[in-house]
Amino acid sequence: xxxxxxxxxxxxxxxxxxxxxxxxxxxxxxxxxxxxxxxxxxxxxxxxxxxxxxxxxxxxxxxxxxxxxxxxxxxxxxxxxxxxxxxxxxxxxxxxxxxxxxxxxxxxxxxxxxxxxxxxxxxxxxxxxxxxxxxxxxxxxxxxxxxxxxxxxxxxxxxxxxxxxxxxxxxxxxxxxxxxxxxxxxxxxxxxxxxxxxxxxxxxxxxxxxxxxxxxxxxxxxxxxxxxxxxxxxxxxxxxxxxxxxxxxxxxxxxxxxxxxxxxxxxxxxxxxxx
Amino acid sequence: xxxxxxxxxxxxxxxxxxxxxxxxxxxxxxxxxxxxxxxxxxxxxxxxxxxxxxxxxxxxxxxxxxxxxxxxxxxxxxxxxxxxxxxxxxxxxxxxxxxxxxxxxxxxxxxxxxxxxxxxxxxxxxxxxxxxxxxxxxxxxxxxxxxxxxxxxxxxxxxxxxxxxxxxxxxxxxxxxxxxxxxxxxxxxxxxxxxxxxxxxxxxxxxxxxxxxxxxxxxxxxxxxxxxxxxxxxxxxxxxxxxxxxxxxxxxxxxxxxxxxxxxxxxxxxxxxxxxxxxxxxxxxxxxxxxxxxxxxxxxxxxxxxxxxxxxxxxxxxxxxxxxxxxxxxxxxxxxxxxxxxxxxxxxxxxxxxxxxxxxxxxxxxxxxxxxxxxxxxxxxxxxxxxxxxxxxxxxxxxxxxxxxxxxxxxxxxxxxxxxxxxxxxxxxxxxxxxxxxxxxxx
Numbered sequence: 001x002x003x004x005x006x007x008x009x010x011x012x013x014x015x016x017x018x019x020x021x022x023x024x025x026x027x028x029x030x031x032x033x034x035x036x037x038x039x040x041x042x043x044x045x046x047x048x049x050x051x052x053x054x055x056x057x058x059x060x061x062x063x064x065x066x067x068x069x070x071x072x073x074x075x076x077x078x079x080x081x082x083x084x085x086x087x088x089x090x091x092x093x094x095x096x097x098x099x100x101x102x103x104x105x106x107x108x109x110x111x112x113x114x115x116x117x118x119x120x121x122x123x124x125x126x127x128x129x130x131x132x133x134x135x136x137x138x139x140x141x142x143x144x145x146x147x148x149x150x151x152x153x154x155x156x157x158x159x160x161x162x163x164x165x166x167x168x169x170x171x172x173x174x175x176x177x178x179x180x181x182x183x184x185x186x187x188x189x190x191x192x193x194x195x196x197x198x199x200x201x202x203x204x205x206x207x208x209x210x211x212x213x214x215x216x217x218x219x220x221x222x223x224x225x226x227x228x229x230x231x232x233x234x235x236x237x238x239x240x241x242x243x244x245x246x247x248x249x250x251x252x253x254x255x256x257x258x259x260x261x262x263x264x265x266x267x268x269x270x271x272x273x274x275x
Numbered sequence: 276x277x278x279x280x281x282x283x284x285x286x287x288x289x290x291x292x293x294x295x296x297x298x299x300x301x302x303x304x305x306x307x308x309x310x311x312x313x314x315x316x317x318x319x320x321x322x323x324x325x326x327x328x329x330x331x332x333x334x335x336x337x338x339x340x341x342x343x344x345x346x347x348x349x350x351x352x353x354x355x356x357x358x359x360x361x362x363x364x365x366x367x368x369x370x371x372x373x374x375x376x377x378x379x380x381x382x383x384x385x386x387x388x389x390x391x392x393x394x395x396x397x398x399x400x401x402x403x404x405x406x407x408x409x410x411x412x413x414x415x416x417x418x419x420x421x422x423x424x425x426x427x428x429x430x431x432x433x434x435x436x437x438x439x440x441x442x443x444x445x446x447x448x449x450x451x452x453x454x455x456x457x458x459x460x461x462x463x464x465x466x467x468x469x470x471x472x473x474x475x476x477x478x479x480x481x482x483x484x485x486x487x488x489x490x491x492x493x494x495x496x497x498x499x500x501x502x503x504x505x506x507x508x509x510x511x512x513x514x515x516x517x518x519x520x521x522x523x524x525x526x527x528x529x530x531x532x533x534x535x536x537x538x539x540x541x542x543x544x545x546x547x548x549x550x551x552x553x554x555x556x557x558x559x560x561x562x563x564x565x566x567x568x569x570x571x572x573x574x575x576x577x578x579x580x581x582x583x584x585x586x587x588x589x590x591x592x593x594x595x596x597x598x599x600x601x602x603x604x605x606x607x608x609x610x611x612x613x614x615x616x617x618x619x620x621x622x623x624x625x626x627x628x629x630x631x632x633x634x635x636x637x638x639x640x641x642x643x644x645x646x647x648x649x650x651x652x653x654x655x656x657x658x659x660x661x662x663x664x665x666x667x668x669x670x671x672x673x674x675x676x677x678x679x680x681x682x683x684x685x686x687x688x689x690x691x692x693x694x695x696x697x698x699x700x701x702x703x704x705x706x707x708x709x710x711x712x713x714x715x716x717x718x
Contacts, residue, residue: 009516009519009521010521010522012516013517013521013523013527016513016527017527017530020530020531020533020534020590020594021530021533023542023545023546023549023590024533024545026549026556027545027548030548038554039553039554040554043553043554043556044554044556044559086309086310086313087310089306089307089309089310090306090307090309090310090311092306093302093303093304093305093307094303094307097299097302097303097306098299098300098303099299099300099303099304100300102303102307105307105311108311108314109310109314111703112314112318112319114647114699114703115318115322115696115699116647116650116651116672116692116695116696116699117651117653118651118653118672118675118676118691118695119322119325119692119693119695119696119699120317120318120321120322120325120692121321121676121679121692122321122328122679122685122688122689122692123320123321123324123328124317124321125679126328126335126685127321142317143317145313145317145318146317146318146321149310149313149314149317150314150318153310178298178299203536207536207537207538207539207540209538209539209540209653209654210653210654210672210676213657214676214680224538224541225538225539225540225654226540228540228544229541229543229544229658231544237547239548239554242544242548243548246541246544249537249538249541250533250537253533253536253537254529254533256536257529257532257533257536258525258529261525261528261529261532262528264532264536265528265532265598265602268595268598268599269599269602
């Protein structure tokens, strides 16, 4: 379907983009308002004549926000590296080797990825508590495996299947062992797919809320989503700081999305679309 | 492979192939093993464990019920932290108490000592008793494994009965110098006996009659059905509209991805600000166009709150839906549309006869993922409405969370989470039936 896009189409696009982005734009303009203009008549005025960075300053001065960012970064990075590593072996085997029961294994992986987190949380919480792992990085990395590992296997299988099968035959004829074929021939070709998977896994781990909320309750180990959600005071909601914090976490995501959009889309739709 | 001349060439290659094949399967299992073990240990075991916990009266805040036990047990740590001191105290009191009270105290002591003798006779207690005692003497920490000893039901009940009697009788004794201490020690002794907290399916029968559970299940269903349906229709419309070559594709794609990429908790907080009854711009706009009567209705009335939650979810995930469907649309060869238009099919006819049938599996996959995702919704509700007002947006996951972590009732909470799990399993089975094996096959 290669129809030409008319001017009306661009109007529609502009409206669509505006509607989707509106909440972010509003957060951005609110975040630079002085506190008084967040309430009352000025609250509905999109622009302020007294822009200030006071809210941003407060986020870093009055809250351990840098700590939250660091915690999220550590947990999401370690989770990503280790799950993608384990998953790439499994996905390679499922996609390219012949053995009995691999459809069953893939089915298992898919069903586990659909497990509601709430169904696993009570044993995991009690287990981590008994081991003294609540309020630690490991306390989140372990439960995050429940959704990141199936996700990575699922996406990687699709990528591994796309690599031409003749390559293995050729490697075999040249006398390469199975592991040599994997490391020297297949893996280099799968790097883009692995990178894509890593981006998606990182985002999933970065955004996780339920485990982070229940397991790491100490400020020193809170992740960003929980940290921001807990900004709320007992009596007042510090909207100024919340808008600023939202902008701070959104900006890197916007940059990441702009840089890797093609990869993210191919990762999201892999496995969901039969080509 | 050594050539075997006595055999025919054919069987030889077959055996080589067979050997290669079995080597390949071995490698296959070996490569899958780490992932499989992790999945079994971290995802499947906890689900089974949740089911197991759901059959116990498990309360983390209650020391006698903070673990699941099927058998009667004695907490020797607790017991030995009290028993020797109680005996000492009774001795002390006896030397100073008037005649009648002294006799009563003597009787208590005899009773306790007899019970103590009986307890020491119990199988697993024998070894542990002295070890725990020694450790307590030198103030060393006592591990849980060492402190808890399994005892026969009769013995446990007997010990409990004796302790109860001692408690009763101690209250009657007059003229004690340290009455409070005696009674305190005697009643803490009571906590040493741990009864099994196995309750079978009681939590389930209770939950199935619980109005709050049904309300949560209803809310979850309403949220799931409406939000997924709206997302599908809007997503399909957007996918159809942008399935063409145009300037600025990258920008539109990035726009689509941003709501998907930000943490749900953060987007929920953002919408909470936009919906705010006094200062929220979206609330103001909705009130102005007559969608709601008052700005405050959005978060403080039950329909308003449900609408707000659904609207925020539609905003966040419609783009994702559109993306999945767009990818599906792009796999439909344009020659089919050309053929259809040559045959004189109208646009609508093309949509129903070409687009929809070929998009069916993409739609079903997108629906499957979205339905399951929506059914387990937690962060959005927890941050945006907290389940309120008056439980009107409480979902089954947020209810389970509250029961577990706010009431620290892990038995009931686990039962609820098993209910969520069963619902999710049923939903996916229905979808998989429609999808067939499409999802898993190689081609």
